[in-house]
Amino acid sequence: MPLAVQTTQRFSMQILIYSYNYYPEPIGIAPLMTELAEGLVKRGHDVRVVTGMPNYPERQVHPDYRKKFYVTEQIKGVTVQRSYMWVRPNPNLIDRILLDGSFVATSLVQALRGWRPDLVMLTAPPLPVSVPASLLGAIYSCPVVLNLQDILPDAAIHLGILKNPAMIRVFEALEHFAYRSATAISVITDKFTENLHSKGVDPKKITCIPNWVDTSFIRPLDKQPNTFRAAQGLEGKFVVQYSGNIAHSQGIETVIRAAAQLIHIPEIVFAIAGEAQAVQRLESWCRTEGISLENIRLLELQPRPELPTMLAAADVGLIVQKRNVVAFNMPSKTQVLMASGRPIIASVPGDGPAAEAIHRSGAGLLAEPESPDSLVQAVLELYHDPERAVQMGRKGRQFALEHYSFEASLKRYEELFASVIAEASSETVPTASAVPDLSGSR
Numbered sequence: 001m002p003l004a005v006q007t008t009q010r011f012s013m014q015i016l017i018y019s020y021n022y023y024p025e026p027i028g029i030a031p032l033m034t035e036l037a038e039g040l041v042k043r044g045h046d047v048r049v050v051t052g053m054p055n056y057p058e059r060q061v062h063p064d065y066r067k068k069f070y071v072t073e074q075i076k077g078v079t080v081q082r083s084y085m086w087v088r089p090n091p092n093l094i095d096r097i098l099l100d101g102s103f104v105a106t107s108l109v110q111a112l113r114g115w116r117p118d119l120v121m122l123t124a125p126p127l128p129v130s131v132p133a134s135l136l137g138a139i140y141s142c143p144v145v146l147n148l149q150d151i152l153p154d155a156a157i158h159l160g161i162l163k164n165p166a167m168i169r170v171f172e173a174l175e176h177f178a179y180r181s182a183t184a185i186s187v188i189t190d191k192f193t194e195n196l197h198s199k200g201v202d203p204k205k206i207t208c209i210p211n212w213v214d215t216s217f218i219r220p221l222d223k224q225p226n227t228f229r230a231a232q233g234l235e236g237k238f239v240v241q242y243s244g245n246i247a248h249s250q251g252i253e254t255v256i257r258a259a260a261q262l263i264h265i266p267e268i269v270f271a272i273a274g275e276a277q278a279v280q281r282l283e284s285w286c287r288t289e290g291i292s293l294e295n296i297r298l299l300e301l302q303p304r305p306e307l308p309t310m311l312a313a314a315d316v317g318l319i320v321q322k323r324n325v326v327a328f329n330m331p332s333k334t335q336v337l338m339a340s341g342r343p344i345i346a347s348v349p350g351d352g353p354a355a356e357a358i359h360r361s362g363a364g365l366l367a368e369p370e371s372p373d374s375l376v377q378a379v380l381e382l383y384h385d386p387e388r389a390v391q392m393g394r395k396g397r398q399f400a401l402e403h404y405s406f407e408a409s410l411k412r413y414e415e416l417f418a419s420v421i422a423e424a425s426s427e428t429v430p431t432a433s434a435v436p437d438l439s440g441s442r
Contacts (some may be wrong), residue, residue, distance in 0.1 A: 006270040010091065012304070013417055014046040016117035018133050020103065020126060022051040022080060026304045028246055029123055029149055032211055032332065041077035049078055050111045052085040052103050057245055057275040057301075059089045069442045070110060081110040089277060093167070100128040106133040110141055112139075118421050121145040125152050127171060130178035143183035143420040149211075150329065151175075151195055158324055172315050179205075184420045186413070189330045189353040209415050212409040213335035215401055216373040220341025221312035222391070228313040232297055237269040238383050240345075241314035243301065244333050246274035246282060251322040254347060256286060257372035258379065268296065268383060273299040273310070311340035315389065316364075316382055330354055335404040338363050338396035343389045345378045347371070361403075363396030 017037055021030035037047045053065040065071060069080040083106035086098040103126075119142055122133040130146065137144040153171035156162035162171065179201050187193055188211050196206055204418065208385065229235055240259075246252050252272065259270040272282070279298045286293060302310045312319065317337035321329070330353040337344050338357075344364030348354045358364050365381060368374035382389040 002189040003048075011418060012038075012046070013045050013414075013421065014115055014118045014415060015040060015048070016120045016136070017047060017049045018111065018120060018122035018129055018136075019049060019051050020085075020123070020129070021056050022049055022054070023075060023151070024062070024304075025054050025056045025314065026301055026307075028056060028332070030054075030306065030430050033123060033315070035212075035214055035406060036410065036413065037078045037356065038076045039211075039406065040360065040414070041297065043410070043414065045414075048117065049077045049080045051080065051082055052107070053082050053087070055085070055087045058277060059087055059091065061087055064430045072110075072113075073174050075167055078130070079114065081113065083107045083110045088309060093164075094288070100126050104128050104132050105157070106137070111136055116140050117142055117146060119143050119417050121147055121417070123147045123149055124178060125150050127152055127174040127178055130174065130181060134177075137181070137183070141424075142291050143424040144181065145416065145420060146178055146182035146185045148185060148187045148192055151192060154195070155329060160324075162382075183424065184416060186416060187285075191330075191353050194198065207412075209332070209409055209412045210404060211332050211335060212404050212406040213339040214406045215339045215397075215404075218308055218311065218336055218339040220397055221308055223312060224314075226309060226313045228302070228310045232271065232299065232313075234269060234271065234313060236267070238267050239269055239314045240316045240318060240379055241273075241311070242270045242318040242320060243271075243273040243310060244331075246272075246278035250320050251370055252282060254372055254375060255318060255320060256282070256289075256291055256296065258375040260291050261372060263292060263295050264378065265383075269295050271297040271299060271314070273301050274298050276361055306339070311337070311342065314340075314342050315386075316379065317342045317344050319348055321346060321348045321352070321354070321369055323349055325349060338400035338404070341393045341397040343382055343392035344396060345375065345382070347375050347378075350439070357399075361396055361399035362392060363399060364421055366393050 019029065019033045021028055023030060023034040024132050039047050040047050054062045069084045073080045074128060084102060086102040088095045099100060116236055117140055118135050120136050124146060133144050153162050154173065157168065162168055185205050186207050188210050190208055193206050193208055198201060242255055255270060255272060262268050279300060283298050319331050319333055334354050334357055338361065344358060345367055346358045346364060347355055347367040347369050349369055350366065355366055358366055365378040367378045
């Protein structure tokens with residue numbers, strides 16, 4: 001949505017971000033939305049974030065926020081307005097409905113407290129948030145930008161999570177409402193764009209802005225000395241590392257079975273880090289299957305400030321998906337692992353964006369999803385050819401710098417926001433490129 005006129009006048013926007021997840025949650029969409037909000041503030045904009053009480057990925061509200069209905073905080077210049085959500089550690093379908101419903105109801109109250117926004121941006125999933133976001137757009141007479149991080153209900157249907165025909169129809173109706181009511185839609189891969197085109201979404205509504213990585217934070221560090229390696233007894237080992245969400249779509253059991261096949265090479269160790277309950281379930285599964293943990297470290301997620309050190313402890317980083325995940329899904333750890341400067345083994349569908357990024361960048365090897373044999377072969381290739389592994393890591397880092405820059409993505413979001421605000425008001429407003437850069441170096 002380009003603007004016809006550019007001027008040198010300063011254009012400061014008031015932006016309301018509607019997101020389930022935000023700081024201090026360590027993985028998923030929370031770090032991305034936190035960086036976006038703080039980056040916009042540094043560039044001279046006012047930002048309010050309407051979000052839930054922090055609970056992800058443990059699905060337990062963090063201790064400081066328990067038994068509270070509303071909390072408003074100022075964090076690095078961002079006004080963060082939190083509200084109660086129905087959160088349960090092992091949610092069933094009813095719990096998920098109550099989670100979405102409770103957030104929709106309580107968050108609207110927070111969204112109405114504070115200054116009038118020039119624009120509302122919501123992240124999806126979850127889809128039900130499109131309802132209060134659309135209502136806010138009408139109340140404030142401002143545009144609504146839908147940021148798609150996954151496409152539901154397609155993803156849930158493919159994985160067998162959503163089977164009930166009635167619920168599928170409800171979510172399909174919500175999906176169509178979200179696309180129809182949004183002024184503009186930002187997607188994270190071209191595969192998303194293709195999916196939306198097939199559903200009849202107006203191409204003029206869609207802008208592709210890839211998720212980014214803060215390459216000044218996630219960066220190559222020396223493997224020796226490394227406090228994470230020392231603490232976990234990994235000195236002198238060839239470390240194959242997975243860190244992040246351990247959920248239905250990953251199929252981490254493939255990694256465990258691959259490790260079992262390599263137990264005869266004591267130098268190769270698999271480190272798997274996830275939220276505490278998921279790690280406990282994985283450990284129980286190993287005992288049930290009779291799989292030794294001799295060459296496996298099952299660890300809890302590290303605090304975010306320790307993430308660069310943990311990533312630097314790896315010789316190889318893993319991306320793992322099941323074969324039946326929808327082809328448009330792009331794991332956010334792809335950019336993170338590239339930025340860390342370590343080679344990647346991606347056990348993912350070959351027609352998806354993660355596989356395409358690995359192929360284009362030369363950052364690693366592809367393995368057949370849900371195939372321990374294929375994963376073992378890839379691990380051994382890099383284990384026996386360390387120089388090739390180092391070169392792949394360097395290529396990944398360079399690709400991240402060129403294609404997943406935070407500053408480039410931030411500028412594109414500014415331009416998108418300024419454009420839709422200008423079109424909604426039918427006035428000539430300067431593009432974000434005319435806004436003075438107040439952030440300094442990042």
